[in-house]
Amino acid sequence: MKIACIGAGYVGGPTMAMVALKCPEIEVVVVDINEERIKAWNSDKLPIYEPGLFEVVKECRGRNLFFSTDTKKHVGEADIVFVSVNTPTKTHGIGAGKAADLTYWEGAARLIASVSTSSKIVVEKSTVPVKTAEAIGKVLKRNCQDPNVQFEILSNPEFLAEGTAMEDLRNPDRVLVGGADTESGRKAIETLASVYAHWIPRERILTANLWSAELAKLTANAFLAQRISSINAISALCEATGADVSQVAHAIGTDSRIGPKFLNASVGFGGSCFQKDILNLCYVCESVGLKEVAEYWYQVVSMNDYQKQRFVERVISAMFNTVSQKKIAIYGFAFKKDTGDTRETPAIDVCKGLIRDGAKVCVYDPEVTPEQIFRDLSAPKFEWDRPNYSRSQSHMLENVQVVSDPAAAAEGAHAICILTEWDEFKTYDYQAMYDKMTKPAFIFDGRNTLDHVKLREIGFIVYALGKPLDPFLVKGY
Ligand code: UDX
Ligand code: UDX
Ligand code: ADP
16 A cells, blocks of 8 residues: 655654554655755754654655655555645635635645546545535546546544654544545545554544544644633633632642643643634634634634733733843743744744834744744744745844853843743753843743742742732732
8 A cells, every 4th residue: 555645744744654653564655845845854854853753754764654755656656645735824815814725735636636547545634624625525526537536535633732743643542534424435434544553443543424523623623722721811810819820720620521631821822723723613613604603712812812912011011111122031932842843832922022012032942943933023924834934024033132052041131931831941050040130030931830939039030820929029029
């Protein structure tokens, strides 16, 4: 059996590496139109950072895992074609700011149709709006010259989270395969299920109809994001009342109906999926006339924007209502730890907010490149999911510095903002940082990851999300 995957990104790359590792008799080829990306997949410096990924790629590459730009050849030869191309949010036209732009998906479908001389199973891997399979089916069937070629479309949404992708792929809670309820549909579902069955117990391979599988992906991300917005809403109330959000989260999480995971208050959720998928869900609701349902889910995104804005306002108000010309160290730019990914990271909005008020930000992140940070701080909203979006000449950048040493970021700074929960942030010598900072020295912990008691003993004024105020401040020092 031969598998091709169109799109060598965060989803396609790791997923196919795991399939190749677990199914040595299957040839897996990941193709992409981006030559640089393919070159990187074939090198020792992979285009994405994911713990454990390089080891798997190294073991399989050249054996039964290949990365190529020859899309026609490999898609043409494949029995199963996974599609994991980017699906950006539309920036203009109908549905701008909400609907998914399926340009890349349609491009992939047209490519599959034009090179197919044998029947294929086409698998939706990247998140798409509900009923995309129907549209894609039309493109495939009407563009293929060979009447003997049949396409069976499956929805097989990916639930991996970045930073833990390899573990999530190795040992997933479930795999979901949706397909048509016809004989050929059921056969295709079974073919794909048998690939996963190489390493995943059958009872964890769920099957569903196409639309349920597509909708399950959007719903899963909406529910996960909703938990974060819910606890973040409570974090604001905690700060106003003297309650501690960690204590509240622990207390509610022990109720098995609620559960303990995904209840960490934060400066806001980021990542390529949550906001995009909720906006998508809202757009789908609106387009079938369900305005109230769309409004309900949209609140999850609004609360997230509020949380980021609230963080910026807290920094400014704590620093005597002005950050003008003040150096502020930013620890962490990635949207979460253990990834170099910055798509929709809250750090973008927080940095922009501080700079708008006159601050000079100095960013340190262990994985994100300076080039990426500059690009993110100058790019218009929603541009990140389009290839080759470029760094514009934004005035923002005059007030951004990126350093490779956390101590250099703290030197002379008035404040440190923790925006990503990298483990290494807990290990720093904060006394040394404090000694080199301008006083009073502030720490704003947007991830509640540091030891606040210890920091206060050193002399820092500490603000943490959803936590009681610094006792010194309460006493009026
Ligand atoms: C609730 C809380 O569960 C309990 O912890 C608290 O102390 C008091 O309020 P109660 O109202 O008695 O308890 O019942 P509960 O089982 O929570 O159901 C509340 C309502 O939600 C019911 O009308 C129930 O039918 C409905 N429900 C519950 C659903 O519609 N769907 C569900 O999945 C669960
Ligand atoms: C998410 C889903 O978890 C995954 O199943 C789906 O396939 C893709 O989207 P990902 O975006 O990679 O994965 O990371 P995730 O761990 O879900 O974190 C998303 C954001 O929420 C991060 O910015 C993270 O810091 C934030 N978060 C997460 C919180 O603020 N609090 C939490 O308790 C958990
Ligand atoms: P995700 O996070 O969903 O994996 P990425 O943006 O990381 O998304 O990856 C999507 C990849 O798909 C990009 O590398 C892009 O170049 C590639 N791609 C988009 N359209 C096509 C196409 N028609 N043929 C081949 N590759 C494509």
